[in-house]
Amino acid sequence: MFPFSRLSVYHIIMCFFIPFMPTIFVQNVKEEKKSTHYKIFEYTNLTFDHAESPVWDSDTNTLLWVDVLNQDIHSLNYYTKKHRIKHIAYGEVNIIVPIKDSDRLLVAVKSELFLLDWNKTGNAALRLLARFDECLPGNILNEGKADVMGRFWGGTKGRQQKDKVEVNEGSLYSLEAPYFVAKVHVRPVTISNGLVWSLNNTVMYYTDSHTRKIDAFDFDAVKGQLSNRRTIINLCKEGWRKEVIPDGMTIDKDGFLWIALMFDGCVIRVDPDRRRVVEVHRLPVSRTTSMTWAGPDLDVLVVTTSRRNMDEASIREQPLSGALFMLHNLGTRGVPDHKFVFPNVTNY
Template identity: 55%
Template sequence: MLGKYFLVVLFLSSYLLGVTCRIRRRKFHSLLNRIKNRRIEPLIVEEPSISYTTFSFTNVTFKHAESPVCDPDRNLLYWVDVLNQNVHVLDYVTGKHIRRHIDHGEVNFVIPIQNSNRVLLGVRAELYVLDWEVPGRAGLRLVALVDQGLPDNILNEGKADALGRLWAGTKGSQNGHEVAPDQGSLYKFEQPDFLPRVQLKPVTISNGLVWSLNNSVLYYIDSPTRKIEAFDFHLERGQISRRRTVLDITEYGYNKAIPDGMTIDRDGMLWVALMFGGTIIRIDPDSRRLIESYDLPVTAVSSVGWAGPELDQLIITTSRRNLDDEFLTQEPMAGSLFILSDTGTSGVPSFKVAFENADEYR
């Protein structure tokens, strides 16, 4: 029995508008799966609906929210609004919300830096340190540039490993929902020079990026493949090898969706946002099976990340990118951030980028 599900939002402020709704949780029992015409047909067992709260800022529209990441040392939640070129930070203790407009192009991810109040940003195909004290684009300190000769490529996803190295990948030029194939790469950056070093190419849309709890596996997504993949990961050397598939979402009927952002919980299970699928899925990477799904009232689900003092709140970002007015009348909450709690698990702290003397970096 799952018991009663509810959400306590710890950071209500005058900027927030909370709405409590219901969603459907489904569990997949793989032992009862059968193979029919070479396709897996999982038995789906309906569970009681789970409450969640969606919140949106009354003075902000999230056109394409992404990159929810928590700094547990400072009780801060970061995320970005890609197309509006904004970085957001919310203080869980005070409820203070800061929105920083970059005014320099698409900003796709934000990552805290070790021992610094500054953060690292992926803006267009460039990597920047953001100085919060300097307004406008003058607060951006250029660190690296990638995919030179491909001016429309974008740094799409980035995360730090356990030793503070940055792993970040690009995607090709985008027109509507279509992205130029095989134009991107997965890079590794590390101090002191932060030179981009290619780890994987070609890719089309770099996404996902999370490490197993023992740091021996890197999980990765190239979205159009519709696969969650794994690499052996050598932590000391920062090397990946032995690429293989963990799960192909089409085997569970997700033929129109693509996997997007990804995180991991304390039990080693992967949580993946399905863009165009309106769903969050939970995967057991060892048995390579889908074990749970959570259906949302919006189609464009972009990313997931754990937050809160106990890292037990799953922050889900969504989008209204390329959605017309008629579609949005059917999905008015598109672009909101959703908070899902009482999942029966919690996250683990995200790693920060190692960047010595980041506060003095000019």
């Protein structure tokens, strides 16, 4: 089990173990077939306004995530149980990516990308690396990860009011050493999300949440180029309610995609080759945002959730909204995330 459940110090995360049956194996969303064995999940006793961008650093055995609206970066060590919080008093914090061979972190604040020195205070903790969507000041870097070569891939979303996002104001970019000039790959985009690569790094999966599609591109890892866009899953054709959109995404050791469905409170497992939803894992919340595989064996699926824009009545009905959930015994495990490559980063 994820040992965070043993923590009991004030302001430290505790987890609670609940036996339940979250898995539904489906041939079609309209014809659900339940699994025949129980699973276990944990949830944190702290909730966050909008938890996002979870990432597991295998080198330090540390789980990282952000609380977007509170502008906080969280770090939780698997072995020491030390929970640290870094407040960024500058704007929405949506992305965090570990940097290869460095204690620094790559973070996105509003529509800008920074290097973060955790132990420095104030403005000295952030070093600007790049700006995106410069003529659209209300835009936000919403999703970002590193590819196998260490490039950063990040996508923006348009201006947001409540749950509504302005259409077609965002883009998908990449950025790499040594010049770190943002390169546009997909435009226009409404809400960039997802981002994960196939096990052999020849396919990149991506979603513009507004389209309700999970798309695939042929991916040239050496050149950092995309081609041959096609749709793997279209929620519009799968029987999901019209407000349900795909959010964060990861992949398991079998090459199957795991996708958080915002406004439906579940994580789906997708076979990208057969273009089918094969499992649905439901949680007692409606706003599932993202996930990552965690733990020394990468066998725990950590799912982030949100209470953003929920009214008091909805929160009373779903009090665990904004918690982190840890799902166990899923019959598979993840693969290590790639890190951002920045030679001589300590000198920047």
